[in-house]
Amino acid sequence: MINLSQKSLLTLGFGLLSLFPISPIFAAEEIKFSIAPFGDFNISVDSLETFAQDGKITPEFNFYAKHLTPEELTKFHALLNKSFPLSSIEAFEFFNTSFGKEIVRQLSLAGSIPVCQQA
Numbered sequence: 001m002i003n004l005s006q007k008s009l010l011t012l013g014f015g016l017l018s019l020f021p022i023s024p025i026f027a028a029e030e031i032k033f034s035i036a037p038f039g040d041f042n043i044s045v046d047s048l049e050t051f052a053q054d055g056k057i058t059p060e061f062n063f064y065a066k067h068l069t070p071e072e073l074t075k076f077h078a079l080l081n082k083s084f085p086l087s088s089i090e091a092f093e094f095f096n097t098s099f100g101k102e103i104v105r106q107l108s109l110a111g112s113i114p115v116c117q118q119a
Helices: 004-017 045-054 059-065 070-080 088-095 098-110
Strands: 030-035 039-044
Touching: 030 045, 039 045, 039 059, 045 059, 045 070, 088 098
Parallel strands: none
Antiparallel strands: 030 039
16 A cells, blocks of 8 residues: 555656656557457457447457347447546556556557566
């Protein structure tokens, strides 16, 4: 758990980071995932974005959508359009858990971004 002085330093650190110019961030063009025992799959972000914005199922997304019920598709559509407000401290605390670190590791593999290793 983070104590008050650590939270203050963390807040100050994020505040100082906001003073530096922001470098461009390149988004992934596709999302790769595995479903054991079936193997690896991928889908373009554009297909998911089309479904999220318009509810239209592209031929690429149809490969996955045909395995979902109408209720599951409705829930997935709602999930894609849901925002998750999170403070910088909450994000810091989450991504320093073993689960959060695993998510970063998986995302780095998806985007071919090297993971920073800590001892």
